[in-house]
Structure formats: structure tokens, C-alpha cells
Amino acid sequence: MLLASLTTIQLGGNAKEYISCKTQDDITAALIYAKEKKLKIHVLGGGSNSIFADAGFDGLVIHIQTTGISAEKTDAAVYLTAQAGEPWDDVVQYAIKNNLTGIECLSGIPGSCGGTPFQNVGAYGQEVAQTISYVDVIDRNSLQNIRFTNDECNFGYRTSRFKVQDFNKYIILSVTFRLIPSGTPNIRYGELSSLVSETSSLQEIRDAVLQLRKKKSMLIDPADPNSISCGSFFTNPIISAAEFETVQKNISEEIPSYESAGDKKLSAAWLVEHAGFTKGTTRGNVGISEHHSLALVNNGGTTQALLQFANEIQTAVENKFNIKLVLEPLVIPS
Numbered sequence: 429m430l431l432a433s434l435t436t437i438q439l440g441g442n443a444k445e446y447i448s449c450k451t452q453d454d455i456t457a458a459l460i461y462a463k464e465k466k467l468k469i470h471v472l473g474g475g476s477n478s479i480f481a482d483a484g485f486d487g488l489v490i491h492i493q494t495t496g497i498s499a500e501k502t503d504a505a506v507y508l509t510a511q512a513g514e515p516w517d518d519v520v521q522y523a524i525k526n527n528l529t530g531i532e533c534l535s536g537i538p539g540s541c542g543g544t545p546f547q548n549v550g551a552y553g554q555e556v557a558q559t560i561s562y563v564d565v566i567d568r569n570s571l572q573n574i575r576f577t578n579d580e581c582n583f584g585y586r587t588s589r590f591k592v593q594d595f596n597k598y599i600i601l602s603v604t605f606r607l608i609p610s611g612t613p614n615i616r617y618g619e620l621s622s623l624v625s626e627t628s629s630l631q632e633i634r635d636a637v638l639q640l641r642k643k644k645s646m647l648i649d650p651a652d653p654n655s656i657s658c659g660s661f662f663t664n665p666i667i668s669a670a671e672f673e674t675v676q677k678n679i680s681e682e683i684p685s686y687e688s689a690g691d692k693k694l695s696a697a698w699l700v701e702h703a704g705f706t707k708g709t710t711r712g713n714v715g716i717s718e719h720h721s722l723a724l725v726n727n728g729g730t731t732q733a734l735l736q737f738a739n740e741i742q743t744a745v746e747n748k749f750n751i752k753l754v755l756e757p758l759v760i761p762s
């Protein structure tokens with residue numbers, strides 16, 4: 429199976445073996461098969477935050493394609509459970525159609541539902557950690573089923589236990605969200621609040637988010653070459669107030685920053701631009717999106733070229749600001 433065909437950045441060679449899992453039993457069977465054959469495993473969801481090597485993957489790619497959404501009503505909330513392989517935006521649309529508040533600002537993010545807890549997906553002032561009630565997983569080694577409550581997921585900015593301490597330990601089977609029927613939407617993000625308000629319908633909020641995302645090529649659109657990406661390529665750095673002071677002292681421009689639990693969150697996009705990389709910069713067949721300075725795009729290039737360009741950006745930002753940008757997508761070694 430050509431992995432480039434399964435990722436939004438359209439990069440990567442062949443997988444040695446590939447199994448598409450449409451049920452939870454398929455997932456268990458794939459894990460047993462990998463153990464018997466002593467194959468290393470990579471778990472793939474929607475492929476929107478994954479970069480495979482040009483040499484491909486010398487093991488088994490387990491593609492999570494389980495589907496199904498169910499909802500259970502209690503007095504104050506609706507618990508919506510979606511199987512891991514459900515396309516994330518279908519989950520958002522289901523919630524909006526049923527007038528369930530809590531994930532509307534996350535409209536249009538590509539990938540699978542199971543991918544969302546991995547890096548605590550977020551956009552326009554919302555992140556899944558705000559509504560996830562629990563996550564059901566299977567232990568890749570013991571095949572035991574485990575439920576993690578929201579607190580146990582260790583969510584943080586673009587992170588969770590699944591990305592850090594339990595990396596490669598579990599397969600996420602389903603995610604349950606606690607949503608509020610006819611709740612008041614929380615419009616926190618400046619750009620969005622100029623288009624909609626708390627009295628807007630969930631559909632109006634979705635439409636506004638999609639409109640903003642389209643302008644930035646942050647919606648997958650086969651007609652838009654700027655959307656052949658992984659979304660943001662670098663996370664926004666978070667540094668202590670003291671570190672920020674030192675960085676700012678050495679730079680004449682005022683560096684924009686936001687408070688984040690006593691620390692300072694910086695805009696990776698601003699740092700990239702001010703290190704000399706404008707939108708539309710290219711290096712051969714890879715480059716920066718013409719519509720978003722944080723999205724690296726592929727226009728017939730290779731993983732090697734993309735990572736070399738990312739490294740060039742990281743080095744320039746580090747040389748100028750003494751800040752190391754961290755990659756948001758997962759780079760999967762062959």
C-alpha cells in the first residue's frame with residue numbers, strides 16, 4: 429500500500445503490510461497478527477498529521493476505519509460516542525445537526541475522531557479536552573480494554589498521554605464527548621467573534637469557521653494545492669516569563685505573546701515569518717503555503733526535502749530568537 433495515498437501531505441513510500449480495520453474485532457485480530465509475525469506496528473487514522481518516510485514503513489500499518497456514532501441523553505448533557513475511525517468532521521456535523529454545543533469551532537479539521545485525543549486537537553478557542561468525557565482504548569500488548577477519564581488523559585496544549593508517556597502503547601477505539609443540548613456557544617477567538625456571537629446558531633458558527641479555514645487553505649480541498657499539508661507544521665512555543673524577557677531583550681521587534689498558565693505562549697507563525705520565511709516561499713517542490721505561514725506544503729516533493737526545509741526554518745528561528753520550534757505532525761521512521 430502506497431502510504432502517500434493515505435496522508436493529506438501525500439508523502440511516503442510503501443507499507444510492508446497493511447490492514448484496514450472496520451470493526452474493533454478487526455483491530456484485535458490485526459494486533460494478534462502483528463505479534464505472531466513479529467511485525468512492528470504503525471496506527472493510522474485519517475493521515476492528516478502523519479509524515480511517512482520516502483522508504484515507506486517496514487512493518488504493519490493498522491488503518492483505523494471503524495465507524496458509528498451514538499448518543500445517550502442525561503438530564504444536563506448528551507454523551508456522544510464516536511468510533512475512532514469516524515471522520516472527525518462527520519462527528520462535528522452530527523453534533524450540530526442535533527443542536528449539541530461544544531465542538532462546533534472544531535469544524536473542518538481533517539482526520540479521524542480517534543486522532544483528536546492524541547494531540548488534543550484545537551482551533552478557534554476550542555479543544556477536544558474541553559468536552560471529552562472518556563476515551564476507550566485497547567492495550568496493544570495485553571489486548572486489554574481500558575477506559576481513561578478526561579483527567580487521566582493528561583491533556584495539554586496539543587498533547588496527551590497518548591502522544592507522550594503512552595506513545596505507541598494503546599489504540600484508541602472510541603471517544604465519548606459530553607455535549608450540552610442547546611447550550612450557549614463560547615466564542616473566544618477574536619477572528620471568529622467578528623463574524624458570529626453567542627446568539628448565533630451552531631450552524632452559523634460552523635459556516636463562519638469553515639469560511640475562515642478556507643481562506644487559509646486549512647480545509648482539505650482537492651482543487652487547492654495549498655491544502656496538501658499537515659495543517660500547522662510547528663506548535664506555538666510556550667516559555668517561562670523569565671525566558672521570554674531574555675528573548676525579547678535581544679530583539680528589537682516586539683514579540684507578540686499570550687498568557688498561558690503563568691507562562692508565555694508565542695506565535696510560531698510570527699517567529700517563522702520574522703526569521704525570513706514568508707508565505708509562498710519554496711524550496712524545489714516543497715514550500716510554505718501561500719495562505720498560512722505555518723503550513724508546509726508538498727507540490728510533488730519528497731519527505732526528505734520537506735524535513736530539510738523544516739530544519740532550515742527551525743535553525744533560522746533558533747539562530748534569531750534562541751527558540752526551538754517543535755514539529756506538530758508525527759514523522760514516522762521507516
Ligand SMILES: Cc1cc2nc3c(=O)[nH]c(=O)nc-3n(C[C@H](O)[C@H](O)[C@H](O)COP(=O)(O)OP(=O)(O)OC[C@H]3O[C@@H](n4cnc5c(N)ncnc54)[C@H](O)[C@@H]3O)c2cc1C
Binds near residue numbers: 600758
Ligand atoms: C489542512 C489541515 C488543517 C488542520 N487543522 C488543524 C487544527 O486546526 N487543529 C489541530 O489541532 N490540528 C489540525 N490539523 C492536524 C490534524 O488534522 C489533527 O491532528 C488530526 O486530529 C489528526 O488525526 P488523524 O486521524 O488524521 O491522525 P493521523 O495523522 O492518522 O495520526 C496522527 C497520530 O495519531 C495517532 N493515532 C491516530 N488515530 C489513532 C488511534 N485510533 N489510536 C491511537 N493512535 C492514533 C497516530 O498513530 C499518529 O501518531 C490539520 C491538518 C490539516 C491537513
